[in-house]
Amino acid sequence: MRLTHEYIQQQLQEKFGEQVGSFDTPYGMLTFEAPKDINLKVLNFLFDEPTLQFRFLTDLTAVHYPDQPGRELAVVYHLHNLTANIRIRFKVFTDIQTPEVYTATGLFSAANWMERETYDFFGVHFVGHPNLKRILNVDEMDYFPLRKEFPLEDQTRIDKDDAMFGRG
Amino acid sequence: MKDQHIKLPEGSIEKTTTTLNLGPTHPATHGVMQNILELDGERVVSTEQTIGYIHRAFEKLAERRPLYQITTLTDRLNYCSSPINNMGWHLTCEKLLGVQTPKRVDYLRVIIMELARISDHLICNSIVGVDAGAYTGFLYVMQYRELIYEIYEEVCGARLTTNMGRIGGFERNFSNTAFEKIEKFLQEYPAVLKEFEDLFIRNRIFMDRTQGTGGISAERALNYGFTGPNLRAAGVDYDLRVHQPYSSYEDFQFNIPVGNTGDNYDRWLVRQREMWESLSIIEQAYRKVQDFKGKEAEVYHADAPAYYLPEKADVYTKMEALIYHFKIVMGETEIPKGEVYQAVEGGNGELGFYLISDGGRTPYRLHFRRPCFVYYQAYEELIKGSMLSDAIMTMSSLNLIAGELDA
Numbered sequence: 001m002r003l004t005h006e007y008i009q010q011q012l013q014e015k016f017g018e019q020v021g022s023f024d025t026p027y028g029m030l031t032f033e034a035p036k037d038i039n040l041k042v043l044n045f046l047f048d049e050p051t052l053q054f055r056f057l058t059d060l061t062a063v064h065y066p067d068q069p070g071r072e073l074a075v076v077y078h079l080h081n082l083t084a085n086i087r088i089r090f091k092v093f094t095d096i097q098t099p100e101v102y103t104a105t106g107l108f109s110a111a112n113w114m115e116r117e118t119y120d121f122f123g124v125h126f127v128g129h130p131n132l133k134r135i136l137n138v139d140e141m142d143y144f145p146l147r148k149e150f151p152l153e154d155q156t157r158i159d160k161d162d163a164m165f166g167r168g
Numbered sequence: 169m170k171d172q173h174i175k176l177p178e179g180s181i182e183k184t185t186t187t188l189n190l191g192p193t194h195p196a197t198h199g200v201m202q203n204i205l206e207l208d209g210e211r212v213v214s215t216e217q218t219i220g221y222i223h224r225a226f227e228k229l230a231e232r233r234p235l236y237q238i239t240t241l242t243d244r245l246n247y248c249s250s251p252i253n254n255m256g257w258h259l260t261c262e263k264l265l266g267v268q269t270p271k272r273v274d275y276l277r278v279i280i281m282e283l284a285r286i287s288d289h290l291i292c293n294s295i296v297g298v299d300a301g302a303y304t305g306f307l308y309v310m311q312y313r314e315l316i317y318e319i320y321e322e323v324c325g326a327r328l329t330t331n332m333g334r335i336g337g338f339e340r341n342f343s344n345t346a347f348e349k350i351e352k353f354l355q356e357y358p359a360v361l362k363e364f365e366d367l368f369i370r371n372r373i374f375m376d377r378t379q380g381t382g383g384i385s386a387e388r389a390l391n392y393g394f395t396g397p398n399l400r401a402a403g404v405d406y407d408l409r410v411h412q413p414y415s416s417y418e419d420f421q422f423n424i425p426v427g428n429t430g431d432n433y434d435r436w437l438v439r440q441r442e443m444w445e446s447l448s449i450i451e452q453a454y455r456k457v458q459d460f461k462g463k464e465a466e467v468y469h470a471d472a473p474a475y476y477l478p479e480k481a482d483v484y485t486k487m488e489a490l491i492y493h494f495k496i497v498m499g500e501t502e503i504p505k506g507e508v509y510q511a512v513e514g515g516n517g518e519l520g521f522y523l524i525s526d527g528g529r530t531p532y533r534l535h536f537r538r539p540c541f542v543y544y545q546a547y548e549e550l551i552k553g554s555m556l557s558d559a560i561m562t563m564s565s566l567n568l569i570a571g572e573l574d575a
Contacts, residue, residue: 027263027508057393059520059537078509078522082390082404085411089509110393113545121227136220136574145228152232
């Protein structure tokens with residue numbers, strides 16, 4: 001049987017009912033979201049269910065939406081069923097005060113560094129992660145640079161002394 | 169002990185293992201990355217990889233740049249095969265913007281991408297040789313990487329960080345010299361590749377050094393998110409060019425080589441075999457490009473005036489071209505709202521671009537799925553219990569590119 005978006009959606013809704021929602025297929029990829037406290041249950045279900053078998057974690061990252069109170073950070077999983085060759089996108093929203101999401105390292109070894117990277121840039125705290133520390137930035141850094149409140153340098157500023165950079 | 173100047177950490181005298189700091193600037197790491205190895209004699213007990221030495225915050229930078237300015241950032245991911253990154257980025261934008269590229273553009277892109285794949289694999293395989301003590305092959309094949317770079321030069325003017333192409337196609341048509349050089353490459357390279365292969369493939373020393381080291385099972389490789397040649401060496405025939413064809417790869421006939429043990433030797437063989445397949449793809453694409461006649465043979469970009477940067481001559485003479493040029497260069501083109509994931513088969517595996525647009529002029533969020541970053545975390549598992557010298561070989565045969573690790 002061919003795995004279709006409708007089937008995946010139906011399976012998820014049968015299992016989790018109203019908790020999974022916001023089904024959409026932007027540019028052909030099935031996207032949905034679930035509350036953060038059942039993220040592992042959803043991932044486990046997608047992983048183990050014989051007809052679904054989403055066993056390849058392609059990508060894990062986060063997005064910051066400062067204008068959505070209570071849902072500021074979205075953790076995005078890209079999962080792939082290699083046998084049926086179908087991809088899905090799964091989102092979990094969390095507030096920014098307690099950005100705690102369960103780790104997926106138990107299911108996917110690949111999640112280890114991806115979660116570290118996500119923590120490094122967005123400060124998402126992955127509960128249960130074996131080694132949650134910064135990966136690309138310096139350890140001393142005390143902020144999460146990809147959050148929207150950190151603007152890039154103003155390109156028109158003129159108060160900088162460029163002599164040291166060979167541009168003066 | 170009272171007058172000792174060097175303060176040794178607690179318990180270090182009784183320690184039975186040696187800590188070895190390898191990198192970040194070590195000739196064997198081929199890039200800026202650090203490994204702190206714990207050794208028992210010459211056997212690796214554990215390792216901790218530190219990366220991030222050339223982190224340049226591309227994802228943050230991209231949030232302020234219009235789409236066409238992000239191409240230069242992608243160059244610097246896997247700089248051994250920049251054109252693949254460039255094309256991958258253009259494909260992502262085209263998917264989001266809904267731009268259809270003509271077949272000729274697709275085929276030209278395929279030629280360039282496969283050339284880039286060859287140059288990527290060539291570096292990796294010859295460096296594996298260098299790390300095993302065989303320098304000759306490396307020096308010998310560099311001539312042909314040079315030829316590939318000359319082809320890039322002919323197409324876009326640059327060699328390493330190519331910034332090649334535009335959204336919708338290429339900035340100019342391929343010149344006759346470019347085609348001549350591609351032909352030269354197709355004629356001369358097979359003999360060179362064969363000779364290079366013969367230096368290694370049944371070489372006793374090379375086989376002893378690579379076979380059975382750095383191996384991984386298919387199941388573990390999948391769990392670790394391996395893609396590309398490293399996954400195929402473990403026996404999984406996953407190749408995006410076949411499974412999710414982009415840029416008209418479905419029009420070509422080629423095989424996906426797979427290994428079975430996932431060790432250094434298999435990785436080497438898979439890359440080697442892929443170069444042969446790439447050669448065949450380039451040849452097919454070259455024939456297809458030659459088959460275009462008349463007006464069709466002049467097509468080198470899509471008809472998407474709002475996104476494709478117009479030719480300079482048109483900018484000076486045509487009103488619309490001038491307006492679009494201004495809008496594109498000043499970054500005043502609105503990007504449609506949406507989120508898109510597009511992946512291409514890069515030199516190292518699945519190079520993915522996750523682009524979210526909120527309808528503004530720059531991406532709201534852009535994430536690069538870098539294959540290197542994902543599979544480097546398996547390094548500890550790959551080398552645990554092996555000899556230090558095998559750990560070095562494993563590192564080079566994984567083809568770690570610091571630019572791709574750090575983004």
